[in-house]
Amino acid sequence: MNRHNSPGRRVFLILNYTFLILLGLACLLPLINVLAISFSSSTAVNAGKVSLWPVEFNLDSYRFVVGKPEFVESFLVSVKRVLVGVPVNMVLTILVAYPLSKERGTFRFRNYYVWYFVITMLFSGGLIPWYMTIRATGILDTFWALILPAAVPIFNVILLLNFFKNIPPEIEEAARIDGSGVWQSLWRIAVPLSAPAIATLTLFCIVTHWNSWFDGLILMNNPAHYPLQTYLQTIIVNRDMSLINVADLTQWAAISDRTSRAAQVFVAMLPVMLVYPFLQKYFSQGIVMGSVKG
């Protein structure tokens, strides 16, 4: 009917495309602004000349950041927590989700276990008891404090559980008749068939671990144990001067707070940007499965 666009429709379309482009720019420009600042000279930045393109392009702030032991140290802590924490998350998620995806006829305790895990999403002891418990288990100020307390991501378990449920039971039934055990069914059938879901959840876990800062702030006493985001928190938000040594201060005068901060923010953002294309390929599916978390 409306094959030919009426003038009104055409005006709407133009406005709509313009609006959507502006929306996209609103998300993009702040990031570009940071990038431009990080590559500019501090004099140009302080004079307010930099908006979206570097002025007096240089790499001084990056050189400063890479040569800063606190930054490099915390970067390595973050890399380590991703490399250790994500496999721990995923193995536990798979191991918990698989039995819970079974019907009650197959696994009679299923519903008790499901409630056991779901309750922790609905109710928690709160900040102080959580901290005291972690202290009591003796992992305060150690690397494991970043891994163990959040080792079982319950929400991911529920997503994967629902995904496992969609696997036709006939496949496992056939395998069982051929003599395959429960463990084999899990690793040979359920996991390979859920590869897209598992890939999505893995990427989510990577981003979560990389972005976590609060646990580092609360559970680490020694700043050398801070993950990158916690370290950034101290320099961006608190401007904790005790973390800055005298040699830094003289360099700070030359490089300026803003350019070096921009460089650190950008470096911290980089890994997320690197996994984002993969993430984006998969995650719509993952979200739709369990879109409905509050």
Place this chain on the structure above:
Amino acid sequence: MEQVAVGKTGKPQVPSSKLRRSNWRELPYHLMILPGFLLVFIYSYIPMAGIMMAFQRYRPAKGILHSPWVGWSNFEYMLNIPGIYQVLWNTVFIALMKIIAGILVPVVVTLLLNEARVRWFQRGIQTIIYFPHFLSWIILSGILIDILSPSTGVINSLLSFFHIKPVFFLGDVKWFPYTMVLTDTWKEFGYGTIVFLAALTGINPALYEAASIDGAGRWKQTLYVTLPGMLPIIILMTVLSLGNVLNAGFDQIFNLYSAQVYPSGDIIDTLVFRIGMQDANYGVATAVGLFKSVVSLIMIGASYLLAYRFAGYKIF
């Protein structure tokens, strides 16, 4: 208990030898769950027992088990914290505005994206607007503190170009809550469209054809086909977000606020943090936290019940 569980499935009661065999067969399932079970027990259930600190005057030397019990006095103390009702109001105000904006904006953007029929354009915009969701509030604070600065920030130089006086978005009591809502919406609206875009794909194309034959233009089709098609998921998302009325966003506010905006920006979570971690007043912090947990639990319970009753929605 086992007998009951078997009975409930509607299967005939099995003789005990068979029961033992099925116990044996289910053993691998228990083993699979065991590591996750233990970790959740230690780091989620033991802290729940720690709630009893809310009823104690905690003494580090005595520990949780031997600290003196003080009844409700921590809660009485809580009600007498100066400005506590303001904190509660700030929390609910910011959280509710975020909930409303967090549904309204994605719905509108979804409808607009739906009208942009050029495929690559749609994909491109989606890719860009999803991205901020994956950045931490630390990174975004770094960016926002810079661009919102009243003296050097890009936003304020833009405003001054239009002869508007600089606004101290993060330091002005009047502006702070709105800055929080705006920046949170900026971070999350793109990601929020995913659910609604998915709902669009579920609308039967025949409905559009029928509407078109009946003479409905694109606007009428949006009004009478697209929106009603999205309505169930809009209602569902609204109901489920009720559980967040006391979640004003700790990560965001903690990293963007300062003492001068406490009057309008201090929320329950940040208050708990300061009472507990900075003043080391564990009993009171636990009491305030418990208050929040209980209210949230009631809201989540009610919202899931509503979602189940009216939309048949089940989480697992």
